[in-house]
Amino acid sequence: VAQNEPHRPQFHFSPNKHWMNDPNGMVYYKGTYHLFFQHYPDGTTWGPMHWGHATSADLVHWTEQPIALYPDSLGYIFSGSVVVDKDNTSGLGKNGVSPLVAIFTHHNPDLEKQKSDKYQYQSLAYSLDEGKTWKKYENNPVLPNPGITDFRDPKVRWYEPQQKWIMSLATKDRITFYSSPNLKNWTKESEFGQDAGSHGGVWECPDLFPLTANGKTAWVLLVSINPGGPNEGSATQYFIGDFDGKTFKPYSKETKWIDYGTDNYAGVTIANTNERTLFLGWMSNWLYGEKVPTSPWRSAMTVPRELGLTQIKKDWFLTSVPVKExxxxxxxxxxxxxxxxxxxxxxxxxxxxxxxxxxxxxxxxxxxxxxxxxxxxxxxxxxxxxxxxxxxxxxxxxxxxxxxxxxxxxxxxxxxxxxxxxxxxxxxxxxxxxxxxxxxxxxxxxxxxxxxxxxxxxxxxxxxxxxxxxxxxxxxxxxxxxx
Ligand code: FRU
Known part of the structure; x- marks a missing residue:
């Protein structure tokens, strides 16, 4: 431990310098894990958001990379996900190279100041060099705001049975699911959550994914909320149920918590990891994230965790354990x-x-x-x-x-x-x-x-x-x- 950085995490990812919050766009591609993250490169508190970037071959040793996405005329770069578009459904690939496509929220501070309710919308960026450099799509946004003040944090996955992309989006007090054949045109499928779960705060950073246990496949929906966590401030709840490509039907509307501690927020899974389901979260809390006594950086991620499903009596639960790496x-x-x-x-x-x-x-x-x-x-x-x-x-x-x-x-x-x-x-x-x-x-x-x-x-x-x-x-x- 360096003397001038007594609280520098020794095996958790933390940025060399400056502010970090949510993990974004986590994806495994060609032997490399990519961790993008909400980042403000000019200070140690939250500010105009960029996507910072780090890579790792083993989930344990991380190397920080140049910033992947900068704010632009459409706004700051808020949270989102990355998919491997291996069949080039988006047409953003070139010369037989499949693109990595980032689907993220543009947050427009000017519209916010004007008290518009349409200041968050979803946009694309893509990489043709395995995540090293990124280009914004020229027709952003791809999902404009219909008039919902909190409209953000798209997490996209391929839904094999119906050959389409599914986006889970945080829309104020519920999650809205959209589908698309090409990542560019999105159709609303359904909503979930207005009458389920905890509503102590706004819903953020959803993730919907299948898990299998004892031959049974169930779908897990993660929803971060801020505030309203079980131990105050921000935390991540989950639901387990079925998903048919259109609607998520939970087995129970009651909230369960992926982590009861104060310091695991906005966590989602890593895309493209085959049979394993891997997760990590921001190891801080909006209650005090900007005040913790560290310098010249602020905050770290949790260790990566492998998720599983288990049943107790009739009830289904999510389990998380540290990755074996x-x-x-x-x-x-x-x-x-x-x-x-x-x-x-x-x-x-x-x-x-x-x-x-x-x-x-x-x-x-x-x-x-x-x-x-x-x-x-x-x-x-x-x-x-x-x-x-x-x-x-x-x-x-x-x-x-x-x-x-x-x-x-x-x-x-x-x-x-x-x-x-x-x-x-x-x-x-x-x-x-x-x-x-x-x-x-x-x-x-x-x-x-x-x-x-x-x-x-x-x-x-x-x-x-x-x-x-x-x-x-x-x-x-x-x-x-x-x-
Ligand atoms: C969650 C969050 C997201 C948003 C991002 C902004 O911590 O509020 O909803 O996209 O942080 O940095």
Whole structure:
């Protein structure tokens, strides 16, 4: 960790400099993962949006690339997606080269100032050199605004059974689905959500994709909302149901959360990854994203996660677990098996600047409250725990270091345990300024950022009344960023 950048994530993507929010246009193409992102290259707060760009061969080591899309006369470049148009349905390909096509929102600040309700509309850009350089389509926008103030964040995928593109678009308090044969002409198919889910804030950044479990395919709809998250501010809810090329029909209208933590927003899946479904989100929150004490950059992405589907009784849930690619970072490890722990037990003497992966299994029935504690000599601590009486997991950053850049940052945040398994099984990923908890094989997930006054250097497992550890494994994770 460089001294002047004490909170620089060591294996999470963060921009070298300046402001970042939503991941955009994530696509895997010819051996490269592309991550575009909402970016303001002239400051560390939100401003006229560009698409920043980073690439990776393995989802772990990222290289920042030149800015992909700049604002133009139609507006700022807001969130959107990229597709591989392999059959050149758009006609934007040339000489047998299939185009990568970006479908994004143009946000027009002049129209916004004039109090028009039509200042967001959808446009295209394309690349004929595998994502290196991008050209805007000359007849933008391709989907004009019908008079809806929030009309943005198109996520497009190919719908094979009907040979057409489907766009999921956030339209204020619902998602509107459009279809197109060529990415240029769009027809409205249906709407979803006015009477479903959480409506504590505006709906943003949708994503609709199929997942298969035990031979059954269901469609998942992700919808980010801001504010209205389960632990305040921005968060991402999901629905599971059927999709027939026209209409999304959820099995339940109730909200579920992909991540109960405060710091996973606007996440969507990576296009073109074949049988795997991979996801990552912006590891921050609109409540304080512009105020976090980092310089000269602001914010990072979560680790990439692999999504799955699981059933509990009759109800379907989404699971997310860290991608296996992170294994390349594994270093020394430390383990305990079949051991009683009462009070506090240090797990490693001095971790200094360490980042790692923690796995813990305890018997659900016999356990008492317990926690994993990250701490330093300044008395800063981040506590990741399980509270038996209320059957919740939590991340407590009350005494995590710098918290007063925003009132309410230093709090204890909870998430329900949804699993009824006999074993409580936790995977915890710790970077210098973030923790990601994946409980019960990714059924309950919590992501939280923190800013200690000096690096965390101690790791404990604690239980006042005592717990029996089935298995515990702490593995150091080496940095993936250049030191
Ligand atoms: C979500 C969001 C999107 C929008 C983008 C602007 O965080 O508000 O709806 O496209 O950020 O930067």
């Amino acid at each position: 992170l294994n390349v970072l594994k270093g020394e490890s430390f383990s305990l098996k079949k051991e009683n722990i009462k009070g506090g037990r240090p797990l490693t003497s001095k971790l200094k600047n360490e980042t790692g992966l923690f796995k813990l299994d305890v018997s659900a029935q016999n356990t008492n409250d317990f926690s994993i504690v990250l701490a330093n000599d300044r008395g800063n601590e981040v506590i990741i725990g399980y509270d038996k009486a209320s059957n919740v997991y939590y991340i407590d950053r009350t005494h995590s270091g710098q918290t007063n850049f925003r009132e309410g940052f230093g709090k204890r945040y909870t998430a329900p345990r949804l699993s009824a398994d006999q074993i409580i099984s936790l995977t915890v990923i710790v970077d210098v300024a973030s923790v990601e908890l994946f409980a019960d094989n990714g059924l309950t997930v919590m992501t939280g950022i923190f800013f200690p006054e000096q690096p965390m250097s101690q790791l404990y497992i604690k239980s006042a009344k005592g717990i029996f550890i089935e298995n515990l494994l702490y593995t150091k994770l080496k940095p993936s960023v250049k030191q």
